[in-house]
Amino acid sequence: MLDSHDTARFLHQAGGDKSALRLAMLFQMTMPGAPNIYYGTEIGMNGGHDPDCRGAFPWDQRQWDRDLYNFSKRAIALRHAHPALRRGQFETLYSNDDVYAFARRLDDDRLAVIFNAGQRRPR
Secondary structure, three states: OOOOOOOOOOHHHHHOOOOHHHHHHHHHHHOOOOOOOOOOOOHOOOOOHHHHOOOOOOOHHHOOOOOHHHEEEEEEEHHHHHHHHHHHHEEEEEEEEOOEEEEEOOOOOEEEEEOOOOOOOOO
16 A cells, blocks of 8 residues: 555655656556555545545546546556466566566566666666
8 A cells, every 4th residue: 555544645755746656556556466546546635644644535527637547547457457467476677776677477478567766767
């Protein structure tokens, strides 16, 4: 879980950095285990510690971050499209500084996933 009713929302903890949220959501969708999205994270809800993390869901779609919402749908669809992301073997391929790469494999479904969490391109 990236956030919940017991924690400040991810965006709050990341200082409003939506690129960090996208990276974390993609990481969650490609790692082993069952991903969990707390309501509103997919549309960019923000909020500090309790009770701010428990705000009501804004049903008015004009308040949503549509780009983040569409990214969330694509990340979920990626997980659904590849059985290896749901049940496949996991292997770390590379880890150095801000770059982490791993493989997910299940039969003929094979993926390499690479994350650069830094602010610059790796050498």
